[in-house]
Amino acid sequence: DIQMTQSPSSLSASVGDRVTITCRASQNIRNYLNWYQQTPGKVPKLLLYGASTLQSGVPSRFSGSGSGTDFSLTISSLETEDFATYYCQQNLSAPLTFGGGTKVDI
Amino acid sequence: EVQLVESGGGLVQPGGSLRLSCAASGFSFNIYWMTWVRQAPGKGLECVANIKYDGSEKYYVDSVKGRFTISRDNAQNSLSLEMNNLGADDTAVYFCARGRNYHIFWGQGTLVTVSS
Numbered sequence: 001d002i003q004m005t006q007s008p009s010s011l012s013a014s015v016g017d018r019v020t021i022t023c024r025a026s027q028n029i030r031n032y033l034n035w036y037q038q039t040p041g042k043v044p045k046l047l048l049y050g051a052s053t054l055q056s057g058v059p060s061r062f063s064g065s066g067s068g069t070d071f072s073l074t075i076s077s078l079e080t081e082d083f084a085t086y087y088c089q090q091n092l093s094a095p096l097t098f099g100g101g102t103k104v105d106i
Numbered sequence: 107e108v109q110l111v112e113s114g115g116g117l118v119q120p121g122g123s124l125r126l127s128c129a130a131s132g133f134s135f136n137i138y139w140m141t142w143v144r145q146a147p148g149k150g151l152e153c154v155a156n157i158k159y160d161g162s163e164k165y166y167v168d169s170v171k172g173r174f175t176i177s178r179d180n181a182q183n184s185l186s187l188e189m190n191n192l193g194a195d196d197t198a199v200y201f202c203a204r205g206r207n208y209h210i211f212w213g214q215g216t217l218v219t220v221s222s
Binding site: 001008046055091100 | 151152153165167201208210
């Protein structure tokens with residue numbers, strides 16, 4: 001199975017900060033990479049797919065980049081509702097696998 | 107409106123079995139892959155199994171191979187996960203999610219607790 005490693009596992013930030021989360025795949029996954037956001041008690045929400053394509057309705061302050069094995073999710077200016085845990089997920093091959101998550105808190 | 111409603115979770119003893127169900131509505135169930143994702147308390151997400159729209163392909167994470175069986179009934183718009191020989195590591199909220207490559211729609215989850 002393809003292993004996904006996220007860093008950092010947690011970070012502290014403030015409203016208005018620019019935040020970048022990285023995700024590394026154990027093998028080349030081209031651009032088969034999704035990003036999700038999960039707030040406590042809620043189901044995950046798809047933010048981006050194809051490494052950089054914004055899901056409909058997701059604010060443009062979220063962006064994704066990368067291909068191959070190294071990817072990143074950037075929030076250009078953190079808002080209150082963005083304090084959450086973020087997960088990357090590869091969808092090149094089954095079983096799909098998630099990174100361990102990055103918790104963004106104050 | 108797309109709806110996914112899981113049921114069947116509960117407390118089960120180690121070595122026991124449980125069958126989870128997911129009732130789907132609001133979309134053409136028979137043209138979508140479906141996936142079971144679990145989340146242990148305070149932990150991350152793990153895709154447990156998924157199944158092709160016609161049931162002809164199934165995939166499992168290594169940790170559940172030989173113990174879990176995913177199935178679907180397209181006539182009833184339902185997805186199932188049969189879980190056998192459960193262990194403490196299987197304690198989690200189990201979500202059903204639509205799709206194979208990414209998941210826009212999720213159910214609210216059903217909690218499975220494996221404990222004596």
